[in-house]
Amino acid sequence: MKNRAGQNSIGPNWASWFGLLTVLLVSWALFMVFVYVPTEAEQGIVQRIFYFHVPCAWVAFAAFGLVAIAGFFYLRFGQKIWDDLARAAAETGMLFCSLVLITGSLWARPIWGTWWTWDSRLTTTLVLWLLYAAYLMLRAMAEELPQVGRLAAVVGIVAAADIPVIVISVRLWRTIHPAVIITRQGRHGLEDPRMIATLLVAFAAVTVLWIWLLMLRFSILRTARRLTELGGGLAELRARLSEQEPKRGRQILDLQSR
Amino acid sequence: MDNLSYLFAAYSIIFAAVALYVIFLWRRQTLLDSRLRSLETQLSEIRDGLAKS
Amino acid sequence: MSSFATILHKDLRLELRGGQSTITLNILSLLILTVLTFALDAPSRSSLLAAGALWVAMIFAGLAGATQAMVSEWENECIRCLLLSPADRGAIYAAKLVASFIFMTVAQITSLFLMVFFFDLNFDMRIVRLAPVLMMGAMGFASLTTLLAAIQAQIKTGELLLPLLTVPVFIPALISGVKATQAALAGLPFAGFAQWLKILGACDLLFLAGGYLLFEQVVSED
Numbered sequence: 001m002k003n004r005a006g007q008n009s010i011g012p013n014w015a016s017w018f019g020l021l022t023v024l025l026v027s028w029a030l031f032m033v034f035v036y037v038p039t040e041a042e043q044g045i046v047q048r049i050f051y052f053h054v055p056c057a058w059v060a061f062a063a064f065g066l067v068a069i070a071g072f073f074y075l076r077f078g079q080k081i082w083d084d085l086a087r088a089a090a091e092t093g094m095l096f097c098s099l100v101l102i103t104g105s106l107w108a109r110p111i112w113g114t115w116w117t118w119d120s121r122l123t124t125t126l127v128l129w130l131l132y133a134a135y136l137m138l139r140a141m142a143e144e145l146p147q148v149g150r151l152a153a154v155v156g157i158v159a160a161a162d163i164p165v166i167v168i169s170v171r172l173w174r175t176i177h178p179a180v181i182i183t184r185q186g187r188h189g190l191e192d193p194r195m196i197a198t199l200l201v202a203f204a205a206v207t208v209l210w211i212w213l214l215m216l217r218f219s220i221l222r223t224a225r226r227l228t229e230l231g232g233g234l235a236e237l238r239a240r241l242s243e244q245e246p247k248r249g250r251q252i253l254d255l256q257s258r
Numbered sequence: 259m260d261n262l263s264y265l266f267a268a269y270s271i272i273f274a275a276v277a278l279y280v281i282f283l284w285r286r287q288t289l290l291d292s293r294l295r296s297l298e299t300q301l302s303e304i305r306d307g308l309a310k311s
Numbered sequence: 312m313s314s315f316a317t318i319l320h321k322d323l324r325l326e327l328r329g330g331q332s333t334i335t336l337n338i339l340s341l342l343i344l345t346v347l348t349f350a351l352d353a354p355s356r357s358s359l360l361a362a363g364a365l366w367v368a369m370i371f372a373g374l375a376g377a378t379q380a381m382v383s384e385w386e387n388e389c390i391r392c393l394l395l396s397p398a399d400r401g402a403i404y405a406a407k408l409v410a411s412f413i414f415m416t417v418a419q420i421t422s423l424f425l426m427v428f429f430f431d432l433n434f435d436m437r438i439v440r441l442a443p444v445l446m447m448g449a450m451g452f453a454s455l456t457t458l459l460a461a462i463q464a465q466i467k468t469g470e471l472l473l474p475l476l477t478v479p480v481f482i483p484a485l486i487s488g489v490k491a492t493q494a495a496l497a498g499l500p501f502a503g504f505a506q507w508l509k510i511l512g513a514c515d516l517l518f519l520a521g522g523y524l525l526f527e528q529v530v531s532e533d
Contacts (some may be wrong), residue, residue: 030269046261049268056272075528094280106268110261132480137475142466147532151462154525155476158458161521162480169483169510173490206295210298220286227293234300241304 015216022205022212024030029205034199040195046110051198053103054119055206056096057125061091064128067135067158071153079226083149086156088217092210094132100125120171127166131159314398318406322380325504326414332379334371336418343368344422348429358496361430366489368422369448370481373415374474377456378463380411385464385471394530402459404526408519412453419445423487432496440495444508449513458522461529 013216033051066089074082104122116122135155142148154210313329326333340374384390394404421442427434456477463473487510494504 044261046264048265052269052272076270092279095275099275101272103268106271106278106356110264127479129480134472134475136478138462138466138469138472141472143467145465147465150528150531151465154263154458154462154528157525158455158480158518160519161517162483165510165514165517168513169486172506173486174512213283214282217279220283220290223290224286224293227290227297230297234297234304237304238300241290241307 009217015212015219017022018208018212022208025201025205025208029198029202032201037194037198038192043111046107049103049107051098051202052206053107054199055099055203056103058203059206059210060093060097060125060128061088062207063096063214064132064160064163066155067093071156074153075148075157080149081222082155084221084225085218086149086153088214088221090132090135090139090156092137092213092216094129095127096206096210097125102127118173120167120173123170123173124167125164127170128163133161135159165221183235314396314404314490315402316513318393318398318403322406323413324411326410332376333414333417333466335379336414337421339372339375340368340418340422341425343371344425344429357430358492359493361426361432361464362489362492364430365422365426365445365492366448366485369415369419369445369452370478370485371419372422373411373452373456374477375412376418376462377411377426377453378470378473380407381460381464382413382450386411390464390530394532400527400530403530404523406426408453408457408522411457412449415449415453416446419449437498439502441492442487444491444495444511447508447511447515449485450483451484452477452519454515454518454522458518458526458529461526465529480518481514484511484518487511487514 029051033048037048037051039045043172059134067086070082070086070089072085101122104125108117135152138155139148142151145151202250326457332497347367349362349468353362384393386459394400423438432438450489456473458481459476460473462476463469466472467468487507491504491507491511
């Protein structure tokens with residue numbers, strides 16, 4: 001527990017600095033995507049979607065891993081902080097997973113001529129989205145239960161453990177997704193070094209954006225939990241005072257203001 | 259190469275979604291602010307009551 | 312081990328003494344297959360459609376059965392007594408799992424026969440070769456729903472939560488199960504769909520291990 005009076009101020013200062021960093025990095029990445037990088041020869045201008053699409057996919061998967069890891073720590077050690085972290089990761093992961101699906105089909109429509117195909121990576125991402133949705137629905141429905149953290153952690157762990165089998169089975173099922181990063185011949189799909197530089201900056205920008213949103217959500221959840229605890233403490237204090245125990249009540253009050 | 263609209267749509271959706279999430283977070287934050295304020299008034303009420311007695 | 316046998320015995324006895332879940336599951340399977348026959352315009356001897364219909368029937372009947380079994384357990388506070396007893400959590404999980412596996416298998420046999428009738432197939436070796444595929448599918452599904460139905464049962468407003476939780480996790484098993492069923496119905500030998508059986512087996516192991524290890528976390532009380 002940190003110092004209640006000092007550090008518990010709402011709207012922490014690091015967030016604004018980190019937010020500034022996020023804005024700078026994202027603007028830089030956008031500049032590179034729209035001005036700096038040359039247009040890809042075969043796919044034309046739509047290929048520029050790719051620079052944000054791929055980092056979003058990476059973030060969606062990373063967030064899902066974090067949900068499972070935080071869930072595991074919560075089951076193991078029982079500190080609520082892990083539960084809050086898992087919840088924040090699931091919400092932000094859902095955001096980026098949706099963005100992957102949307103930007104992906106906006107790219108596929110002009111290039112493949114269809115909004116959606118049952119290609120292996122698309123299918124895996126869709127299943128991932130469904131798993132996120134189930135996790136968040138469970139959290140929403142069980143919000144009032146004291147054991148919600150444990151139930152959600154179990155679902156998060158089962159879902160993450162399921163991902164390797166999903167990937168294998170779906171890949172065997174079918175695939176037509178372009179292997180951009182390393183093609184079968186072993187060379188990069190990205191010919192120009194400027195494309196690689198742009199992709200790297202976009203990776204950094206989207207990752208920092210995710211971490212910023214994650215930390216904001218996490219701190220809000222932490223604060224909400226502390227406020228609930230404080231409210232419970234206050235209610236208890238009132239109950240004791242009304243039981244005509246002024247002495248004991250004053251002691252508790254002193255403890256709290258310290 | 260008339261696919262500019264797809265590119266435009268993709269990036270606007272990305273930033274619209276992020277903006278919506280930030281607004282959602284901001285509303286949560288103001289909710290917490292008001293909760294904190296009500297707790298503070300409750301605490302000071304109790305303190306006043308104790309000081310009188 | 313003895314607590315495992317006792318709980319399993321209790322569940323089976325309850326069912327034999329006029330429990331409804333087997334009957335419900337079988338009628339539900341019949342309904343689903345009927346609906347699919349109409350919806351897919353099936354009597355065209357398509358074993359592809361038949362394989363899909365079989366698995367759809369299995370999933371929805373299995374979901375209904377698992378909900379019923381677990382929710383009644385929670386409503387009667389029966390689960391609390393079980394948890395207060397010295398029975399190992401793993402044994403409770405295993406007993407519940409085996410019971411729902413048996414009920415699902417019974418329903419599967421029914422839907423297998425119905426499928427042969429509705430989709431105008433023949434009773435031959437192909438149907439026999441389906442047995443291990445379907446049993447592996449039922450095993451995986453039962454181990455998953457036994458864990459997840461215990462979650463759903465604790466949430467008052469969560470009647471629809473179980474399909475939401477179960478189906479996405481079950482997708483790899485569904486893909487490989489349907490593929491293996493199609494191959495078996497097309498008359499291929501086991502070697503022809505060994506890779507799908509391997510994936511199905513991996514799913515079963517994963518769901519079993521996950522359920523066994525995590526069941527305690529789901530049912531323990533703070």
